Amino acid sequence: MIEEKSFIQRFWPALLISVVVLIASFFLPVTTFSAPLLVAVVTAVWLVVGLMPKKAVEAAALRVEKAPSSATDIDQEISGLLDDIGLIVSDELSNAQEELVRVREVLADAIVQLSNGFHGMNEHAQLQEQE
Incomplete structure (x- = not known):
């Protein structure tokens, strides 16, 4: 005014x-x-x-x-910004999901190796007891 x-x-x-x-x-x-x-x-x-x-x-x-003189122009701009934000968030989420899959694979391999190591130690201990 x-x-x-x-x-x-x-x-x-x-x-x-x-x-x-x-x-x-x-x-x-x-x-x-x-x-x-x-x-x-x-x-x-x-x-x-x-x-x-x-x-x-x-x-x-x-x-x-x-x-911008009308509410529809502002609404269109906000809608475009929200679409852009949605695309960025979905890209980040897909990257996070890929990382999560990699971490799970590494953990699964580590658990298998640890389990195999315990089985090997258990067999070795049993062989020593039998001797």
Whole structure:
């Protein structure tokens, strides 16, 4: 939302120039050349100060127009992001499952070797008892 300013806060440069020109017109001799010049200066200052906020409002309006303007655009963007996240998570899960299969294979081989080692030691111990 555009912040509302008081009249003096918004137009103080133009008011200052107007007061300076008014005071100058009392002390300086007014000629046919200086009177229109003073009016032109004051008018130009008021136009510049008056049009500056319009430019700021127009710039803000352009920024708003460039942003996604409807809820469906935002929903589509969120949907696309969620799809991307889903693909990344499924890839990571498949990698984790592959690693889990490898770990299980290594553990199964280790258990078989350990079991064979115990059987071998048991047979060796039984042979020693028989001797």
